[in-house]
Amino acid sequence: MKKYITVPIGKEVSRTLKAGDYVYITGTIYTARDAAHKRMKETLDRGENLPLNWEGQVIYYMGPSPARAGRPIGSAGPTTASRMDKYTPELLDMGLGAMIGKGKRSPQVIEAIIRNRAVYFAAVGGAGALLSKCITKSEVLAYEDLGAEAIRRLEVENFPAIVVIDSEGNNLYETAAQEYAGK
Amino acid sequence: MREIKVQEITRNIKEMCIEANHFLSKDMADAMANAAASEESPLGRQILSQLQDNLKIAGEDMIPICQDTGMAVVFLEVGQDVHFEGGLLVDAVNEGIRQGYTEGYLRKSVVRDPLIRENTKDNTPGVIHFSIVEGSRVRIKVAPKGFGSENMSRIFMLKPAEGIEGVKEAVLTAVRDAGPNACPPMVIGVGIGGTFEKCALMAKEALTREVGRHSEIPYVKELEEELLARINGLGIGPGGLGGRTTALAVNINTYPTHIAGLPVGVNICCHVNRHVVRVI
Structure with a gap:
């Protein structure tokens, strides 16, 4: 089913999204990948505050290529989400609303998604040029020294994604592949 | 001199x-266009069509x-x-x-x-x-x-007794485990024989062979064709979201090996299988 949603995202919206839904996302999202997650974890372990409150927010696992003059961003497709699995349950328990990435998640992450009524979207891997066209603004929010791995605030308009793991734990990667296996 | x-x-x-980062080589571009035309899964077709648009935007606007x-x-x-x-x-x-x-x-x-x-x-x-x-x-x-797919690559040090069936199972295991993480449709480079490092290097170089051009060794060509068909029967599909197009090609290189060994390297590449060649 095709749906249009705005973000940040509340649990009342997350609940309505089902694995297999094709969504167009509009609003503010934040990039974070390996190095930013590691640094956030170290910050939390020291008892300090994170650069932003993740309540209802959306993380996009992405590190862009540099922007050419006059453009907000370079190529901007998803990276493999499972590398962040180690850090994700803690962020979900802090209220993180959704994640956009690609690839499988660990059982611990799926449990935390269900526990917190969150949602995991996949964007099309390797479509970085196309997806960059849905990003209208990009600015570094934190960890600028990490370069492509800094936390960026992005404004997105009708960013295409697919619900892969919904708030009940249904997992499109498992069901969809079974449908075509052995054909 | x-x-x-x-x-x-x-x-x-x-x-x-x-x-290499803005234009796919003709063999890869053709394989992607063929996949977009033949995929059975509606969502798979939509993803492949997005990837066609992506290639167009990349080349026209010079965005990687x-x-x-x-x-x-x-x-x-x-x-x-x-x-x-x-x-x-x-x-x-x-x-x-x-x-x-x-x-x-x-x-x-x-x-x-x-x-x-x-x-x-x-x-x-x-x-x-x-x-x-x-x-x-x-x-x-x-x-x-790219490392989304590089991370899903594997080396198997098989026993000679495992033979060709062992090789097939190794390749299928690597692709099954890679699934959506490796940004399918993938290209699979395989190196069989040599030593630990030689099989990996052969697998890497196999990825740079034109998609659609098979090994000149008859049994290896058959193995490439059989493995491609079996991989596309796994159902993983474009983006890992189900379908018939899980891989565009299986390219296998071989080399003599030791009496005690059967090394198999499986280097997985996403659909952005970049390779540019020049001779000077």
């Missing part, structure tokens, strides 16, 4: 890094096809009658990578130390493979490699 200035190598490598513009893998086949002048060849190659990634707005994805992880900020060094061949030419192949 033919003299070649290393600056010519630098210039070519720079251009090739930029070209994928934000992971890779670690630069360079194969240099150097004719033994060539003499390089003007500096060290390896420095010239890395200078080409530096210029290509900096001037071409490509992402710098290389860290200087695998554990300390400080970005080198110019995507150097590349991974450079030299071989000495006959003649007085230099064949350069630039294949920037």
